[in-house]
Amino acid sequence: MKIVVGTRGSKLALSQTNWVVDVLKRNNPHIEFEIKIIKTKGDIIQNVSLDKIGDKGLFVKEIEEKLLNKEIDMAVHSMKDMPSNLPEGLKFAAVPKREDYRDILVLKEGYKSIDDLPIGAKIGTGSKRRKYQLLKYRPDFNIVSIRGNVDTRIRKIKEENLDGVVLAAAGLHRLNIEDKISYYIPTDIILPAPAQGALAIEIRENDEIIEGIVNSLQDKETEIQVKAERAFLEGVNGSCHIPIGALCNISGNELKIEGLFGTEDGSKIIKKYIKGKPEDAKELGFKLAHMILEEMGKDER
Numbered sequence: 407m408k409i410v411v412g413t414r415g416s417k418l419a420l421s422q423t424n425w426v427v428d429v430l431k432r433n434n435p436h437i438e439f440e441i442k443i444i445k446t447k448g449d450i451i452q453n454v455s456l457d458k459i460g461d462k463g464l465f466v467k468e469i470e471e472k473l474l475n476k477e478i479d480m481a482v483h484s485m486k487d488m489p490s491n492l493p494e495g496l497k498f499a500a501v502p503k504r505e506d507y508r509d510i511l512v513l514k515e516g517y518k519s520i521d522d523l524p525i526g527a528k529i530g531t532g533s534k535r536r537k538y539q540l541l542k543y544r545p546d547f548n549i550v551s552i553r554g555n556v557d558t559r560i561r562k563i564k565e566e567n568l569d570g571v572v573l574a575a576a577g578l579h580r581l582n583i584e585d586k587i588s589y590y591i592p593t594d595i596i597l598p599a600p601a602q603g604a605l606a607i608e609i610r611e612n613d614e615i616i617e618g619i620v621n622s623l624q625d626k627e628t629e630i631q632v633k634a635e636r637a638f639l640e641g642v643n644g645s646c647h648i649p650i651g652a653l654c655n656i657s658g659n660e661l662k663i664e665g666l667f668g669t670e671d672g673s674k675i676i677k678k679y680i681k682g683k684p685e686d687a688k689e690l691g692f693k694l695a696h697m698i699l700e701e702m703g704k705d706e707r
């Protein structure tokens with residue numbers, strides 16, 4: 407038996423996919439795996455700000471087409487790049503254990519923390535979620551819009567004379583360049599993107615064989631967190647144009663989910679949390695979204 411695994415070709419995508427394939431190979435020595443690189447619209451259009459391309463599933467659509475027409479049998483993505491609804495005929499297989507969900511700063515030589523940056527420091531990020539939350543903590547920051555893969559963005563510190571860039575910890579950990587991380591941003595300063603640090607393994611809906619094979623990677627706690635955070639994302643009906651964050655933590659039999667949602671221009675940002683039982687993860691994510699949307703609407707009237 408041979409399983410063809412589709413992925414984007416970025417270093418990060420390949421390191422994620424290699425990790426998944428290595429574990430699956432170890433668990434299934436009789437199965438052959440082939441990795442197939444697929445270019446997506448998000449990889450081709452590199453010089454335009456993501457929120458100006460504004461297309462949900464920018465990094466996944468071409469890969470999903472190849473799953474549906476059976477050119478590949480499974481796909482590995484970053485869960486946070488996945489739109490809230492999958493196309494007809496596809497589903498997620500088991501979700502592996504999540505990497506660090508925090509955002510981090512890579513800073514220019516000499517700086518160590520968000521607090522020792524000079525007044526008016528230039529910080530690169532293309533994400534409104536990161537931008538408005540940073541500005542809430544440090545209104546003096548000068549936020550510069552940047553794009554590109556992890557290496558490119560780090561290089562822009564020198565090339566564009568920035569004081570630092572914001573990235574996901576998970577990306578640097580997976581690329582084995584965590585030594586470049588200057589500062590882990592506490593989640594009460596920047597709430598991560600829904601499902602940040604988690605992987606998505608996408609398969610055909612009726613493919614029970616592959617589903618069974620992927621099951622060995624399952625992490626129950628991550629699945630519950632991702633369920634709650636993605637329900638919040640679906641509930642606010644968000645896109646990459648608007649600031650959206652969500653983080654679910656489980657402690658014993660208590661689940662807490664925090665959510666953040668704002669206007670496109672950052673003029674209004676609302677952050678709230680609720681607590682409940684882990685088995686109600688999805689309902690709690692939706693409920694929190696509706697609480698926040700309601701408060702959003704109230705002031706607009």
Ligand SMILES: NCc1[nH]cc(CCC(=O)O)c1CC(=O)O
Pocket residue numbers: 484485486487572573574575576577601602603604
């Ligand atoms: N926005 C792009 C993206 N999609 C997934 C990751 C890596 C982190 C993850 O798996 O959540 C990144 C890079 C980043 O945000 O710094």
